[in-house]
Amino acid sequence: MLQKISSHEEYTNAFNESINNPNDFWGKVAHSFSWKKKWDKVFSGGFEKADYKWFEGGRLNITENCLDRYLESIGDKTAIIWEPNNPSEKNRQLTYRELHEEVCRFSNALEKTGVNKGDTVCLYMPMIPELAIAMLACARIGAIHSIVFGGFSAQSIADRIKDAECKWMITADGCFRGDKPLYLKKIVDEALEQCPSIQKSIVFNRSNFDCNMKPGRDLWWADIIKDCTTTHDSAIMESEDPLFILYTSGSTGKPKGVLHTIAGYMVYAAYTFLNVFQYKPEQIYWCTADIGWVTGHSYIVYGPLLNGATTLIYEGVPQFPDWGRWWDIIDKYKVNIFYTAPTAIRSLEAQGTNWLKRKSLLSLSVLGTVGEPINEEAWVWYFKNIGKENCPIVDTWWQTETGGILISSLAGITPTKPSYATLPLPGVEPIIVDANGNEIIEPIAEGNLCIRKSWPGQARTVYKDHKRFIQTYFTTYPGKYFTGDGCKRDSNGNYRITGRVDDVINVSGHRIGTAEVENAINEHSEVYESAVVGFPHAIKGQGIFAFVSCQPHPNDLILFKQEVLNIVAKIIGPFAKPDRIEIVSGLPKTRSGKIMRRILRKIAEGEFDKVGDVTTLLNPEVVEEIIKKVKT
Numbered sequence: 001m002l003q004k005i006s007s008h009e010e011y012t013n014a015f016n017e018s019i020n021n022p023n024d025f026w027g028k029v030a031h032s033f034s035w036k037k038k039w040d041k042v043f044s045g046g047f048e049k050a051d052y053k054w055f056e057g058g059r060l061n062i063t064e065n066c067l068d069r070y071l072e073s074i075g076d077k078t079a080i081i082w083e084p085n086n087p088s089e090k091n092r093q094l095t096y097r098e099l100h101e102e103v104c105r106f107s108n109a110l111e112k113t114g115v116n117k118g119d120t121v122c123l124y125m126p127m128i129p130e131l132a133i134a135m136l137a138c139a140r141i142g143a144i145h146s147i148v149f150g151g152f153s154a155q156s157i158a159d160r161i162k163d164a165e166c167k168w169m170i171t172a173d174g175c176f177r178g179d180k181p182l183y184l185k186k187i188v189d190e191a192l193e194q195c196p197s198i199q200k201s202i203v204f205n206r207s208n209f210d211c212n213m214k215p216g217r218d219l220w221w222a223d224i225i226k227d228c229t230t231t232h233d234s235a236i237m238e239s240e241d242p243l244f245i246l247y248t249s250g251s252t253g254k255p256k257g258v259l260h261t262i263a264g265y266m267v268y269a270a271y272t273f274l275n276v277f278q279y280k281p282e283q284i285y286w287c288t289a290d291i292g293w294v295t296g297h298s299y300i301v302y303g304p305l306l307n308g309a310t311t312l313i314y315e316g317v318p319q320f321p322d323w324g325r326w327w328d329i330i331d332k333y334k335v336n337i338f339y340t341a342p343t344a345i346r347s348l349e350a351q352g353t354n355w356l357k358r359k360s361l362l363s364l365s366v367l368g369t370v371g372e373p374i375n376e377e378a379w380v381w382y383f384k385n386i387g388k389e390n391c392p393i394v395d396t397w398w399q400t401e402t403g404g405i406l407i408s409s410l411a412g413i414t415p416t417k418p419s420y421a422t423l424p425l426p427g428v429e430p431i432i433v434d435a436n437g438n439e440i441i442e443p444i445a446e447g448n449l450c451i452r453k454s455w456p457g458q459a460r461t462v463y464k465d466h467k468r469f470i471q472t473y474f475t476t477y478p479g480k481y482f483t484g485d486g487c488k489r490d491s492n493g494n495y496r497i498t499g500r501v502d503d504v505i506n507v508s509g510h511r512i513g514t515a516e517v518e519n520a521i522n523e524h525s526e527v528y529e530s531a532v533v534g535f536p537h538a539i540k541g542q543g544i545f546a547f548v549s550c551q552p553h554p555n556d557l558i559l560f561k562q563e564v565l566n567i568v569a570k571i572i573g574p575f576a577k578p579d580r581i582e583i584v585s586g587l588p589k590t591r592s593g594k595i596m597r598r599i600l601r602k603i604a605e606g607e608f609d610k611v612g613d614v615t616t617l618l619n620p621e622v623v624e625e626i627i628k629k630v631k632t
């Protein structure tokens with residue numbers, strides 16, 4: 001069993017040991033897992049070539065660590081509770097034994113279908129147990145899963161399939177999100193028109209929606225598992241074999257396929273889950289994220305199952321059938337640990353406390369937040385109204401690339417501070433650098449957040465593009481991992497993340513590259529060029545502001561704006577639609593032709609008097625015009 005930190009002093013000791021003796025520290029943690037062969041070396045390599053490795057020489061299978069090793073001790077314990085979108089539909093609960101059987105059965109089915117160790121498999125599924133089963137089955141046979149969030153468009157799926165060279169697709173007919181049907185199979189069909197690499201597409205029948213099954217390519221999930229047994233010898237994997245690819249947005253237009261490998265990710269996801277949430281064996285844990293994002297990978301599926309926890313998966317949305325649904329779910333299952341995003345907290349807060357009447361919420365003991373900075377007002381509302389001033393809030397800072405939480409308090413063990421993620425986890429050495437790239441040693445500091453040394457959960461590369469990986473994360477501040485975030489540190493060493501300092505915006509906790517949105521908008525035939533920036537948004541944290549210059553000028557502005565929204569939804573997905581579009585006669589540019597986003601950012605933020613000196617611009621006159629437009 002993993003060692004749990006149970007006092008502030010133990011945290012300090014663990015932290016010090018992890019920094020002074022990382023190999024001993026992580027070696028000890030790793031010993032509590034089940035290995036086919038122990039590692040030769042805990043750690044090797046470094047940031048210069050980004051060739052770091054963890055537990056090299058070890059052999060294991062992550063699903064044995066999630067499932068098999070628990071069969072004897074807690075085989076009858078609930079592993080997954082599934083709450084459907086519609087509260088009148090029957091829920092499902094799978095014990096560790098049942099989940100193991102389902103994963104084995106589907107592993108056999110995948111192998112029978114022809115999926116091999118090392119193949120990449122694309123998953124585009126609703127929030128149902130079969131998504132967890134499919135990802136675990138991939139991991140069990142040594143295939144690499146690449147999950148695409150259900151809100152992405154056909155084009156985005158196709159781009160990801162092509163980049164990851166997926167040969168297999170796993171999807172479902174569709175599902176309901178609230179009262180809205182989502183026709184996943186239709187979206188996948190459209191994507192697959194561009195993807196001849198896909199040999200087979202496996203379809204789970206969730207909703208009895210009509211499906212056009214393409215002969216020779218499409219297979220029903222139920223058909224392929226029919227003759228498969230519920231036992232399976234898991235593939236023996238090397239520690240550094242790939243586990244999954246997950247696409248995330250960056251400063252450039254093309255999302256990056258962030259690659260995580262098996263052993264380091266496993267050790268880190270498990271260790272952080274246990275310690276941050278202070279999970280106790282009998283507790284019910286619920287994370288509201290979608291499994292299609294990294295939070296779902298690490299803290300709905302892998303982290304909880306690696307700890308033998310009971311993890312709740314909810315298919316629907318917070319407002320269906322009404323804004324009290326989440327609180328009903330907490331009371332129905334007596335959820336103890338609840339993990340969500342600031343944007344959700346703000347949406348719920350905006351509905352007023354009437355929805356909390358006649359809800360107990362007394363089962364809760366720990367609250368968590370993730371995905372974006374949490375403002376003090378939302379923090380206090382969450383603390384008072386949901387936690388009844390009795391539950392510590394862990395504000396967990398991390399990223400797709402970090403695999404697991406890097407900065408957070410440990411629930412009830414280390415102090416919390418509203419809007420601060422607080423202290424680094426053992427093994428994590430944050431540093432703050434100034435504009436010149438120099439490390440700020442003084443305790444009180446503000447600047448860009450870097451990490452000094454590798455931790456086991458760190459991403460290993462960008463799939464098929466190691467150069468881009470090095471370029472993105474390790475060249476801005478040589479010798480350090482650059483997170484892309486700005487932050488502050490107080491006199492007690494608490495970190496407060498202030499947001500992205502690159503061209504990435506965080507909309508409702510969704511990470512969106514401004515260049516991606518611009519590329520999509522530029523597809524409109526009347527658009528000459530565009531610039532996208534973030535602006536403060538009361539619910540979403542940041543909204544998307546698009547400045548668009550057109551040639552010719554559109555006649556019907558309402559129609560034009562609608563077309564722009566449709567294009568963004570089609571190319572990326574509905575969640576990336578701009579909140580505001582302004583048509584301008586030109587974008588402010590330097591004499592060398594570079595768009596001055598800094599000026600547009602200030603304008604979008606309403607800080608008109610802070611645009612600074614514009615006289616050196618190529619076209620200073622447009623700034624006045626844009627300000628005038630935005631003001632009205």
Ligand code: PRX
Nearest residue numbers: 370371372373395396397398399400497511
């Ligand atoms: O800007 C930070 C913000 O989300 C970014 C990472 O996004 P993604 O890779 O999609 O992963 C989100 C879930 C882990 C970070 O660079 N972020 C994440 N958590 C926090 C946060 N910002 C402030 N506070 C947090 N707790």
